[in-house]
Amino acid sequence: MEPFEDWYRREHPRMVATLLLATGDIELASEGVDEACARALVRWERVSAMEEPTGWAYSVALNHARRIARRRSLERLLVRRTAPVPNVPPEASEVWGLVAGLAPRQRQVVVLRHVAGLKEAEIAASLGISRSTVSSTLRDAHRCLGHLLGPFPGGYDADPKEESNV
Numbered sequence: 001m002e003p004f005e006d007w008y009r010r011e012h013p014r015m016v017a018t019l020l021l022a023t024g025d026i027e028l029a030s031e032g033v034d035e036a037c038a039r040a041l042v043r044w045e046r047v048s049a050m051e052e053p054t055g056w057a058y059s060v061a062l063n064h065a066r067r068i069a070r071r072r073s074l075e076r077l078l079v080r081r082t083a084p085v086p087n088v089p090p091e092a093s094e095v096w097g098l099v100a101g102l103a104p105r106q107r108q109v110v111v112l113r114h115v116a117g118l119k120e121a122e123i124a125a126s127l128g129i130s131r132s133t134v135s136s137t138l139r140d141a142h143r144c145l146g147h148l149l150g151p152f153p154g155g156y157d158a159d160p161k162e163e164s165n166v
Contacts, residue, residue: 032065106141
């Protein structure tokens with residue numbers, strides 16, 4: 001009978017890689033394989049005597065991953081159905097429409113700066129980027145928002161090149 005530790009060292013990485021390809025989710029794959037290996041350890045005397053102990057472990061891992069995926073899907077569905085609808089003023093919807101048009105990093109930086117009120121250094125730390133990247137991203141986002149807003153009534157153009165003329 002092969003010791004569990006030897007089987008585990010040999011099969012675990014391959015099983016995780018296989019389940020990753022089957023599920024497309026590394027956390028789900030790892031959780032499924034870990035559960036299967038834990039069950040195999042508890043029943044190792046019986047499992048090691050099987051013709052295909054790894055086949056049994058794959059079956060357990062896939063079943064566990066399917067259960068978790070179904071549970072996650074159900075949880076997302078329930079959250080969507082039961083999540084309270086926020087009372088958003090109409091102006092906020094308009095703002096979101098503009099901000100949603102930004103690139104993801106621009107949107108994150110703008111929201112952290114203007115909604116959360118973080119300073120550039122705090123934004124840099126929270127996003128794992130440099131302060132100068134935050135600054136240039138904010139500048140680009142403001143320029144983009146200016147173009148989305150178009151000219152202001154009274155002749156003010158949101159183009160930063162013309163701001164000095166105002």
